[in-house]
């Protein structure tokens with residue numbers, strides 16, 4: 003659709019990473035209004051529609067209209083980074099990084115990290131994390147104020163949950179089933195990278211201290227002497243890089259999906275109810291990981 007000069011100038015003022023989306027929305031609205039040329043008034047009409055003010059000819063854009071107007075001054079530093087905004091230009095003050103296991107058919111994959119990734123995002127949206135964090139922080143919002151999350155599909159942890167505020171990786175705990183006689187093929191011993199399996203005189207044992215619950219030994223056992231239990235998640239919190247890097251601390255060693263989401267609720271509550279703007283790791287150390295575990 004053609005744009006006149008004044009409309010094009012207005013589009014140029016929009017941050018580059020949302021220009022394509024804005025262009026599409028303006029043109030969609032103009033078409034609904036029976037227009038064939040985009041003028042300044044079409045842009046302004048679209049802008050009013052996106053801000054939630056009713057238009058007599060256009061259907062409101064639900065996503066934008068549901069959000070409160072944002073204090074743009076607070077976001078001026080984050081605006082330099084596209085990753086803190088969604089495709090409509092709304093701020094999103096969390097990032098959830100999945101691993102690529104499902105995408106690349108990774109042989110280690112236990113659970114597609116995208117499944118929990120979607121649920122974590124949805125929960126943060128339901129909790130209005132972004133809006134509440136913007137209201138809580140006085141002054142400029144900086145990248146370290148945002149919440150970093152990661153989900154990995156197995157203990158190899160390619161998305162690095164150990165250095166995120168909230169990190170999760172899938173696990174597949176295993177157990178020895180004494181009803182299935184071991185044939186001493188030694189495949190489990192050869193497969194286990196942790197040297198956690200011992201087979202002697204037909205007796206199989208797994209060192210729980212060494213085992214990381216990757217589930218591989220159960221997959222290679224031809225007779226079911228080692229079996230996999232229900233898939234779970236290991237949840238860890240408070241990892242960070244920077245001047246004083248820290249690995250995340252274990253919060254729930256074997257969580258089902260609902261426990262993982264409950265753990266997120268607790269962490270969000272800690273961040274939003276804190277009277278200070280300390281890093282999340284500092285809040286954890288002040289409260290004590292054992293006290294936080296009691297809230298799950």
Ligand code: SF4
Pocket residue numbers: 101102103104108109110111112154155156157158159160161
């Ligand atoms: S975390 Fe595991 S499943 Fe995901 S890509 Fe890495 S090795 Fe594969």
Ligand code: SF4
Pocket residue numbers: 174175176193194195196197198199208212213214215216217218219220
């Ligand atoms: S689950 Fe993984 S780490 Fe644990 S014993 Fe089996 S192969 Fe080794």
Ligand code: SF4
Pocket residue numbers: 183184185186187188189190191201206222223224225226227228
């Ligand atoms: S893979 Fe199974 S059958 Fe083979 S040694 Fe291990 S437990 Fe025994």
